[in-house]
Amino acid sequence: MPRLLIPIETALGETRVSATPETVKKLISIGFSVYFKKGAGERAGFSDDSYLAAGADLFSEENGELVNQIDVVLCVNCPCQEFLSKLKKGVLIVGLLAPYGNTNLATSIESGGISALSLELLPRISRAQSSDVLSSQANIAGYKAVLLGASALDRYFPMLMTAAGTVQPAKVVVLGAGVAGLQAIATAKRLGAVVFVSDIRPAVKEQIESLGARFIEPPAIAEDPSESGGYATQVSDEFLIAQRQELKKQLIDADVAICTAQVPGKKSPRLIDEEMLDQMRSGSVVVDLAVSQGGNCFGTKPGETILRKGVKLIGASDLPCTVPNHASTLFARNLLALLEPLMNEAELTLNTEDELIDGALISKNGVIRHAHLINSGGSN
Template identity: 55%
Template sequence: MAKGIGKETKSAIKSAKKTKKTATKTTKLAVFIPCEVVDGETRVAGTPETIKNLVQHGLAVYIESGAGECASISDQAYIQAGAVISKDTHALYASVDIILAVNPPTLSQLSSVKAGASWISLGDVHAYSSDLLSTLLEKKITFFSMHGIPRISKAQSMDALTSQANIAGYKAVILAAQELGKIFPLMMTAAGTLHPAKVVVLGAGVAGLQAIATAKRLGAVVEASDVRPSVKEQVESLGAKFIEVPFDKDAEAQGGYAKGASPEFLKRQAEEVSKRVAQADVVICTALVPGKKAPTLVTEAMVQSMRSGSVIVDMAAAQGGNCALTAPGKTVVVHGVKIIGVNNIPATVPVHATQVYARNVLAFLLHLVHAGVLKVDLTDEITAGSLVTHNGKLVRGEP
């Protein structure tokens, strides 16, 4: 396993084998957690809690030095959990069996990964470049995308999209509250009454529902819109008002995801939503359709109708944005309205985003590993749903 590894890592691996008393004699799968290379990424795929669990299950765990720094996890904390820390990433990529990451591999990373290895991370298969897919196939990499975990009861502990969306929905409201020049709650003062902020949430999926709940906790008056009639009760249960629009039939895809709405529905929705947006202090955009550009729900005319000083947080910025004026990765002011287009909101909450993601990855990996072997069972819906490439073939198991 250590063939081609530098002296520093060879020594670390030798030492680790002596000290890992909890590992079984027959299980020697090697797992590597690298530093993330995407700009702005602060999360990491493992915590001391999950590393300890992996070691107890007989896996050897190697972590790139500094991988947990942005999530406030020191190398020493990983070492105490049973991991081996190394800076020799090229050697580890070339020798380990499984790589756990937050983001899909880059071509540079794949150039070092040994043929036949497994990679587990987030990643929308529809966004992969042809070069990336070709390299995954050429090197026979078994690539599992956490995006493809089905939303079923037995996979709840592995559902990374939900865990990250919850954090993003919360933080989107906090970002809005920070930028808005008003307070959110009703406040009675000796100088008079301060009226609560009006918040409109577009999209009532996991992120949208968390945004609604957070805005309500802060004391705002909240309204929400969605293409799926099934979410009306959930919205109202959180204390928000649902924006009524005659629904499309079959607007909800399998697994609870939204389908693309018809032009007729979008026109009706735009008419109703535009009335609320014009009166809103804050608009939170959360609408995404898997594999497609985010739908435009807030037009320039709607932005123009908003009061100066209002705030839009576009959680769909990385997929093109729900607001026509969103600049992905930037905050801009247009027509007196501040439009926040943060591409990776979960990364702004690195400690908890890492904590829940690492637990999701742990649950998924332990689901795959049996008796020291990573098994690819395509009859298992969790495995089949998340598998993108395997043994030189493109599977594309995402919704």
């Protein structure tokens, strides 16, 4: 019976947990022995007693032998090197491991004989939807980004007819119509804003308009942006320059811009430059969800709100951490859906012939399988 550990997340500002009492019960029912570190779920609203009631055991820091008996570690973010060095060879780490250019992770994997499933690399196929943590967390980010924008704005979102006259609705421009962007559209519409959406893919126009937003047509130049693995592909500098020209017209009278455009393992495309910001009205707001990958907007910084010539620039990194209870609930269900098919008669099997596992398994017993990603030069 494999032993599974729920650690305390140590990344700065991280409030989520990788398993909840709900999923602990199900993990035990499919054959895992589950251990949790004291306080693992407190910041997400799950007490130690609730884990004990679900059947998990408290992991004792003093029991050095138990560390060497753990078979699976479920995490939100990659554990630190010191923790990884204490685990036994062959242990499986499952979480958001930030594999792109992560040489520290590669060192830990090779020296510790670690197997690692990186959730960022799950292929975006129909069968993977129930395990897709990027989508479940991006949904939260898109929702919360609009609330941040509405809170920071100096105007109402909806149109109001009052005794003092009519208040016109806010204009929201959403950049990128992926999962976060679509949720941002839906949330802004529910709050009563008029929403315009820019995306490099003409194919998303129907989805955008079905939510009641208006599609900003991509530049009519000799390039056909598409998707790869469920994500928008990177485009040329010429295309981005033309796209910015189209956006400039919309941003001049925009109240809120929500930036969501990201390409996995690449620097985020710069969609709002300094000149465009100069033309936005004083009191308007930019919420940049892509800030951790360089940002879609000039001047944004992770976790900071900057006032630039009257325009508020919000570097909205880690928004799911601000909704930790639901974020953890969804994250934990995603992990359960991934692990459940891997268990057979209380034995965990990593079948690399399975498309789902093959794409996300970056190492097996210390042998790195996707070296081109870890050596890609991305951020550690």
